[in-house]
Amino acid sequence: MVIQSPPTALITGASSGLGYEFAKLFAKDHYDLVLVARNEARLREIAEEMKQTYGTGRVTVVARDLSKPEAPDEIYQEVKRQGIEVNVLVNDAGFGEHGLFSENDLATELAIIQVNISALVHLTKLYLRDMLARDEGKILQLASTVSLMPSPLMAVYGASKAFVLSFTEAVINEIKDSNVTMTALMPGATDTNFFRRAGAENTVAAQDTPLSEPADVARDGYEALMKGESRLVSGILNKIQAAASNVLPDGVVASGMRKLMEEKGEKSEQ
Numbered sequence: 001m002v003i004q005s006p007p008t009a010l011i012t013g014a015s016s017g018l019g020y021e022f023a024k025l026f027a028k029d030h031y032d033l034v035l036v037a038r039n040e041a042r043l044r045e046i047a048e049e050m051k052q053t054y055g056t057g058r059v060t061v062v063a064r065d066l067s068k069p070e071a072p073d074e075i076y077q078e079v080k081r082q083g084i085e086v087n088v089l090v091n092d093a094g095f096g097e098h099g100l101f102s103e104n105d106l107a108t109e110l111a112i113i114q115v116n117i118s119a120l121v122h123l124t125k126l127y128l129r130d131m132l133a134r135d136e137g138k139i140l141q142l143a144s145t146v147s148l149m150p151s152p153l154m155a156v157y158g159a160s161k162a163f164v165l166s167f168t169e170a171v172i173n174e175i176k177d178s179n180v181t182m183t184a185l186m187p188g189a190t191d192t193n194f195f196r197r198a199g200a201e202n203t204v205a206a207q208d209t210p211l212s213e214p215a216d217v218a219r220d221g222y223e224a225l226m227k228g229e230s231r232l233v234s235g236i237l238n239k240i241q242a243a244a245s246n247v248l249p250d251g252v253v254a255s256g257m258r259k260l261m262e263e264k265g266e267k268s269e270q
């Protein structure tokens, strides 16, 4: 009798928010896990929780800072050294910074590009090659509804998510004759640590719009990933907003986004 080992999902950003919810969904479906983020103590707690709650056989913690250019290769080599084959890659880690582009700290914005774009491309390159060689595998890319919307006061973040969507759609076309699939998940504003980390917790978007529940968003993304769908906007209101931004001029969309990203009580200038 051949005993097959469970498939493995590697999740970046697994220490919080959507990444943590993805870890639970994969664990429930009996995947082994590789958990990546900077907060090693939190990743170890989550690893223990997955074993206790879902009986997950193997949970590997690889604590790395994805703003360091060498991190994706180190993660790939460490996972390989441990003899783990990655069947699903979830590129979830990401962050933003609120404020005027002309005033925000350059180093922080270059780190956003490194984490949200470069690390995602790097990990995709490494794991996609392995998946294509096996003709098997799935990749989930965390885009956003702002992938479709120029985002004043979060200009670099918004542009990073536009990159993720464009990149994903292009590679989906390139791999369409294989059994490897790639999916872009496009959440709207979701109740995670994202707004606090970005210094955007007092914006109209964070305070006055209905935030999605991370468990619901992750469930939508997980189902789209399993079906091999190319993109999924999570939530009906976000679907309407995304459809509108497809037909409205970018300047109009940017003005609307600016109003949402102003601090509550501030008067919008645009």
Ligand SMILES: NC(=O)c1ccc[n+]([C@@H]2O[C@H](COP(=O)([O-])OP(=O)(O)OC[C@H]3O[C@@H](n4cnc5c(N)ncnc54)[C@H](OP(=O)(O)O)[C@@H]3O)[C@@H](O)[C@H]2O)c1
Binding pocket: 012, 013, 014, 015, 016, 017, 018, 019, 036, 037, 038, 039, 040, 064, 065, 066, 067, 092, 093, 094, 095, 115, 142, 143, 144, 145, 186, 187, 188, 189, 190, 191, 192, 193, 194, 195, 197
């Ligand atoms: N929340 C929203 O409204 C929303 C909407 C659309 C898309 N998204 C996207 O969803 C993804 C997950 O975000 P979230 O909402 O779940 O926010 P979150 O709760 O802040 O989680 C972000 C995750 O990314 C990790 N991360 C951040 N910087 C990192 C770095 N330098 N190296 C390694 N890991 C890093 C964090 O872990 P450590 O801090 O432990 O490193 C954390 O696990 C992001 O790509 C975000 O852009 C979020």
